[in-house]
Amino acid sequence: MDVRSQIAMVFHLDKCIGCHTCSIACKNIWTDRKGAEYMWWNNVETKPGTGYPTKWEDQEIYKGGWEKRNGKINLKGAGKRRGLTNIFYNPNLPVIDDYYEPFTYKYLDLIESPAGDDQPTARPVSLITGEPIDIKMGPNWDDDLGGSPDFARNDPNLKGISPEEQEVMFQLEKMAMFYLPRICNHCLNPACVASCPSGAIYKRGEDGIVLINQTVCRAWRMCVTACPYKKSYYNWHTGKSEKCILCYPRIEAGLAPACMHSCVGRIRYLGVLLYDADKIEPAASADDKDLINSQLDVILDPFDPAVIRAAKMNGIADSTIHAAQFSPTYKFVKKWKLALPLHPEFRTLPMLFYVPPLLPVMATVKKVDNTEQQEKMHPAAKKWEDNWLYDTSTKELWGTLDQIRFPLKYIASLFSAGDEELIKEKWRKLMAVRIHRRKVTVGDISDEKVKETLHDAGMTAEIADEIYALTSLPKFEERFVIPAAHREQAIEMMDFTGDTKGETGFGIKGKIRRGI
Amino acid sequence: MNALNNFFLIALPYIALAVFLVGSIYRYKYKGFQFSSLSSQFLEGRKLFYGSLPFHWGVLFLFVGHLTAFLFPRSVLAWNSEPLRLMILEITAFIFGISMLIGLVNLLVRRYSTPRLKFVTNKMDLVIYLLLIFQTFMGLWIAYNFRWGSSWFSTLLTPYLYSIFTLQPDTSAVSLLPWPVKLHIIGAFTIIGIIPFSRLVHFLVPPFNYAWRPFQQVMWYWSKRKIRSPRTPWSVQRPKNN
Numbered sequence: 001m002d003v004r005s006q007i008a009m010v011f012h013l014d015k016c017i018g019c020h021t022c023s024i025a026c027k028n029i030w031t032d033r034k035g036a037e038y039m040w041w042n043n044v045e046t047k048p049g050t051g052y053p054t055k056w057e058d059q060e061i062y063k064g065g066w067e068k069r070n071g072k073i074n075l076k077g078a079g080k081r082r083g084l085t086n087i088f089y090n091p092n093l094p095v096i097d098d099y100y101e102p103f104t105y106k107y108l109d110l111i112e113s114p115a116g117d118d119q120p121t122a123r124p125v126s127l128i129t130g131e132p133i134d135i136k137m138g139p140n141w142d143d144d145l146g147g148s149p150d151f152a153r154n155d156p157n158l159k160g161i162s163p164e165e166q167e168v169m170f171q172l173e174k175m176a177m178f179y180l181p182r183i184c185n186h187c188l189n190p191a192c193v194a195s196c197p198s199g200a201i202y203k204r205g206e207d208g209i210v211l212i213n214q215t216v217c218r219a220w221r222m223c224v225t226a227c228p229y230k231k232s233y234y235n236w237h238t239g240k241s242e243k244c245i246l247c248y249p250r251i252e253a254g255l256a257p258a259c260m261h262s263c264v265g266r267i268r269y270l271g272v273l274l275y276d277a278d279k280i281e282p283a284a285s286a287d288d289k290d291l292i293n294s295q296l297d298v299i300l301d302p303f304d305p306a307v308i309r310a311a312k313m314n315g316i317a318d319s320t321i322h323a324a325q326f327s328p329t330y331k332f333v334k335k336w337k338l339a340l341p342l343h344p345e346f347r348t349l350p351m352l353f354y355v356p357p358l359l360p361v362m363a364t365v366k367k368v369d370n371t372e373q374q375e376k377m378h379p380a381a382k383k384w385e386d387n388w389l390y391d392t393s394t395k396e397l398w399g400t401l402d403q404i405r406f407p408l409k410y411i412a413s414l415f416s417a418g419d420e421e422l423i424k425e426k427w428r429k430l431m432a433v434r435i436h437r438r439k440v441t442v443g444d445i446s447d448e449k450v451k452e453t454l455h456d457a458g459m460t461a462e463i464a465d466e467i468y469a470l471t472s473l474p475k476f477e478e479r480f481v482i483p484a485a486h487r488e489q490a491i492e493m494m495d496f497t498g499d500t501k502g503e504t505g506f507g508i509k510g511k512i513r514r515g516i
Numbered sequence: 517m518n519a520l521n522n523f524f525l526i527a528l529p530y531i532a533l534a535v536f537l538v539g540s541i542y543r544y545k546y547k548g549f550q551f552s553s554l555s556s557q558f559l560e561g562r563k564l565f566y567g568s569l570p571f572h573w574g575v576l577f578l579f580v581g582h583l584t585a586f587l588f589p590r591s592v593l594a595w596n597s598e599p600l601r602l603m604i605l606e607i608t609a610f611i612f613g614i615s616m617l618i619g620l621v622n623l624l625v626r627r628y629s630t631p632r633l634k635f636v637t638n639k640m641d642l643v644i645y646l647l648l649i650f651q652t653f654m655g656l657w658i659a660y661n662f663r664w665g666s667s668w669f670s671t672l673l674t675p676y677l678y679s680i681f682t683l684q685p686d687t688s689a690v691s692l693l694p695w696p697v698k699l700h701i702i703g704a705f706t707i708i709g710i711i712p713f714s715r716l717v718h719f720l721v722p723p724f725n726y727a728w729r730p731f732q733q734v735m736w737y738w739s740k741r742k743i744r745s746p747r748t749p750w751s752v753q754r755p756k757n758n
């Protein structure tokens with residue numbers, strides 16, 4: 001057992017309101033620079049949708065992640081042989097148009113235009129060339145299902161969903177959606193690290209944050225291909241790749257990353273997971289159907305005395321072990337088993353977990369005969385020709401799982417590598433919590449009914465209350481349990497800190513010029 | 517004439533080599549952030565295919581070829597002792613040279629015909645393109661007009677280069693060579709001297725290590741195991757500053 005600690009995250013999708021505050025917080029701090037304008041280390045997508053970059057989930061196009069062949073895993077579009085032979089021209093590299101051409105507006109024209117007959121306008125200009133452009137794409141162009149025929153319909157997760165089912169999904173009266181905020185997953189088996197020919201990318205041993213060393217990166221651009229989540233970006237100006245750094249300067253000080261701190265829906269949780277590094281390889285090469293279980297298996301119980309002993313032997317600080325015991329991530333992922341990784345089939349063992357969304361899927365759709373109703377209507381009244389009824393007046397308080405508006409397959413394709421039972425299990429739990437709380441607060445549900453639901457979900461009333469408390473009422477310190485790094489000790493042991501005072505700091509202080 | 521020869525065949529090589537060594541080391545050590553191939557594939561990915569691939573494979577083959585002729589002249593001569601083998605070598609090298617030239621021209625055209633690339637191109641890029649095109653063209657010219665280069669390189673140029681590297685410059689043989697060959701030599705040393713000031717530095721850091729390193733890399737800020745071993749309280753190692 002080789003115990004290490006990882007800062008891991010949970011995003012509760014039922015709570016995301018799609019406000020993009022997280023993206024803006026990140027952009028303002030880290031990517032508001034030339035060459036990085038198009039990068040959104042944090043972005044929020046509407047699902048169903050094609051996402052950013054367009055159709056990033058379709059690995060037939062982007063060749064990201066790992067694939068398993070003959071029991072061994074290898075990188076799909078990069079790796080040793082491909083990485084070295086494709087170094088002069090990477091056939092699997094997305095280009096800027098797959099993201100979008102960054103733009104701004106000529107606001108100054110509004111103020112400085114001479115008097116005339118027309119209102120001055122602020123024309124959009126490209127942030128690369130400075131020339132006026134017609135904006136065709138943006139990082140969230142399909143927000144709230146905008147332009148569905150072009151975007152939502154092309155969602156790679158719709159593969160394997162029958163045309164009839166898709167029709168049902170996209171009828172205007174029945175359409176449902178949810179938001180999917182994404183950042184780098186700081187994976188346990190990161191494809192970006194594995195693909196970097198110059199070895200510039202590394203995972204930090206202390207907290208598992210994955211970083212790119214900017215002085216070692218040589219623009220071989222293999223990480224962009226290899227990351228299946230397209231969360232490693234190429235800076236076209238500096239000629240270096242960049243990615244989410246999980247605000248490590250804040251994490252080291254025990255603060256929450258900017259996106260999480262600013263999250264309006266308070267959907268984000270962050271805490272320590274202790275994991276067994278020896279189990280990473282077997283877990284990443286497990287069979288498709290065992291993927292989730294073997295991934296959860298890598299995560300260790302922070303209360304187990306053997307784990308604590310091994311952790312101490314590995315030099316993990318007591319404060320970190322303590323934080324692991326109070327980690328909201330551990331509760332959601334391991335204790336309650338409510339959260340799932342996004343696209344586990346990419347085999348990078350992401351350390352960002354999602355509680356699958358329940359709310360948008362629970363209204364019911366029925367096929368009914370509307371003819372009688374329609375005949376009664378005034379001839380001038382607007383009528384719908386179809387015979388669907390969007391029904392919220394279910395006999396069961398929450399409808400039943402089989403009447404959901406999203407095909408189960410769709411959610412399963414996102415979060416469980418196609419395992420529908422697993423998604424049902426999470427939903428049953430989420431529903432049981434709601435039904436239990438409904439009884440407590442309103443009291444219009446019978447005890448038997450509540451007992452039965454809790455039993456079905458394999459939960460007790462106490463656990464349901466705990467889940468409720470951490471979902472709906474958590475304080476800031478409960479959402480973010482971050483042990484500060486103990487670098488002060490390390491530094492003091494190596495150097496007299498006074499000698500280097502004023503020398504440290506991070507970021508690039510010199511002026512960036514391309515070429516020399 | 518002699519002064520000119522001495523300048524271009526002795527002084528220039530030494531200046532170029534010195535600038536190359538000092539400049540590259542300095543840039544690597546103190547300007548590490550500027551060590552990059554500055555790929556522009558992200559802004560333009562289609563035309564690059566017809567430029568970068570023929571150029572890079574061509575230059576790779578020819579670089580290794582020149583290096584072999586310099587390091588193992590006798591092996592090259594032995595290989596060339598059979599006319600058929602000589603032809604094979606010469607023709608292959610010529611094809612790679614053409615491929616390099618085509619690649620370079622495509623790259624140059626691509627740079628100046630794609631609006632976006634204008635914003636990631638600097639003057640040094642143009643200088644390199646022109647120098648390399650000139651160099652490749654001279655190489656092809658020499659290969660065609662002064663046959664067979666692979667053989668006389670080993671007998672004439674290898675001793676000259678050897679004399680340069682052993683600090684006993686001897687230009688008696690090369691100074692008699694025709695002017696295109698001299699231009700090729702001058703071009704070569706100019707390119708070497710320009711390396712630290714251009715994106716060419718990326719060829720100094722080929723990622724060969726990737727072939728045998730393990731896929732995953734974990735880095736520790738310091739050895740926690742040592743410092744925080746529960747058996748030895750960390751305060752035993754007293755900080756130096758108090």
Ligand code: SF4
Nearest residue numbers: 184185187191192227
């Ligand atoms: S999400 Fe992508 S960039 Fe982030 S660690 Fe995983 S493979 Fe690397």
Ligand code: SF4
Nearest residue numbers: 016019020022263265
């Ligand atoms: S800030 Fe929070 S609620 Fe708003 S979009 Fe981001 S994740 Fe969702």
